[in-house]
Amino acid sequence: MTQKKNKKLAKTTNIELLKYYKDMLLIRRFEEKAGQLYGMGLIGGFCHLYIGQEAVVVGLEACSNEGDKRITSYRDHGHMIACGMDPRGVMAELTGRTDGYSKGKGGSMHMFSKEKNFFGGHGIVAAQVPIGAGLAFSDKYRDNKFVTFTYFGDGAANQGQVYETYNMAMLWELPVIFIIENNQYAMGTSVGRSTKSPSLWMRGSAYGIPGAEVDGMDVLAVKAAGDIAVAHCRSGKGPYILEVKTYRYRGHSMSDPARYRTRDEVQKMRSNRDPIEQIRDMLISGKHSSEADLKNIDMKIKELVNDAAEFSQSSPEPDLSELYQDIYVET
Numbered sequence: 001m002t003q004k005k006n007k008k009l010a011k012t013t014n015i016e017l018l019k020y021y022k023d024m025l026l027i028r029r030f031e032e033k034a035g036q037l038y039g040m041g042l043i044g045g046f047c048h049l050y051i052g053q054e055a056v057v058v059g060l061e062a063c064s065n066e067g068d069k070r071i072t073s074y075r076d077h078g079h080m081i082a083c084g085m086d087p088r089g090v091m092a093e094l095t096g097r098t099d100g101y102s103k104g105k106g107g108s109m110h111m112f113s114k115e116k117n118f119f120g121g122h123g124i125v126a127a128q129v130p131i132g133a134g135l136a137f138s139d140k141y142r143d144n145k146f147v148t149f150t151y152f153g154d155g156a157a158n159q160g161q162v163y164e165t166y167n168m169a170m171l172w173e174l175p176v177i178f179i180i181e182n183n184q185y186a187m188g189t190s191v192g193r194s195t196k197s198p199s200l201w202m203r204g205s206a207y208g209i210p211g212a213e214v215d216g217m218d219v220l221a222v223k224a225a226g227d228i229a230v231a232h233c234r235s236g237k238g239p240y241i242l243e244v245k246t247y248r249y250r251g252h253s254m255s256d257p258a259r260y261r262t263r264d265e266v267q268k269m270r271s272n273r274d275p276i277e278q279i280r281d282m283l284i285s286g287k288h289s290s291e292a293d294l295k296n297i298d299m300k301i302k303e304l305v306n307d308a309a310e311f312s313q314s315s316p317e318p319d320l321s322e323l324y325q326d327i328y329v330e331t
Helices: 014-039 054-059 075-083 087-094 128-142 161-169 202-208 219-234 263-273 275-285 291-312 319-322
Strands: 069-071 148-153 176-181 211-215 240-245
Touching: 014 054, 014 075, 014 128, 014 219, 014 275, 054 075, 054 176, 054 219, 054 275, 069 128, 075 087, 087 161, 087 291, 128 148, 128 161, 128 176, 128 240, 148 240, 161 176, 202 211, 202 240, 211 219, 219 240, 219 275, 263 291
Parallel strands: 069 148, 148 176, 176 240, 211 240
Antiparallel strands: none
């Protein structure tokens, strides 16, 4: 089925609406700062920003319970922030410092948090999909009613291991939600040039997996669709696929000038569909917040992000001996 845009589907309180706004704005300001630090040479390796896609992970995290798991690809900072990981620890990892979530050894694409049930950050396209099913298998085995949110992109949706995973997940009725973050471009290749399938989620029908398509620029629509997916998985009916139609404003990574699309295309999306501006307009038009209130929120979030950036630069670099740590397990 197609999950049509309908604000009424999400019975949202003013408090929840404001939380979505704050969470999405924090992710955006964090990513903007990460982009600045990368440009200054303070972040090494690859860096894939989540700017424009904030509504996806914020909407889905709003559907999660304590104990649920999440796993994603290399475009992962937004997922970390949304599940409650400390911006200081995330930024410290980006800059390769000991106070980072992986002690400065994982960087942008490979950090984890056992406390928050965040299992990466994976650099190999679609490699996280079978791992996500494995996490769900552990919950199925324990019968604890937890759900695993497994995120991947439209490019990864063409990888063979995705369909092997679909088959096993349905065969074993695993409580996993496969979330296709369709941001329209696999690196620089548009969806229209890479696939003939009208909808990526429908590929799951070959395995009997139900699913839906949802507007990923609308956090309330994502939340409503996520509630349906989560309820399906928790009830023991097996996996579910959500294709979330979203859009990234920046290039594939910081090294990508994104010349495969026009500035007008990006600006049109920013002007007409921006997920944060949509909620901002709802807050103001509904008289839930004033311009001054939202300006104050933005100021506090910027202070939080600036603090994370300063912390990341004051944290020490790992000692060379760390190269030999966390490699083998003593038995």
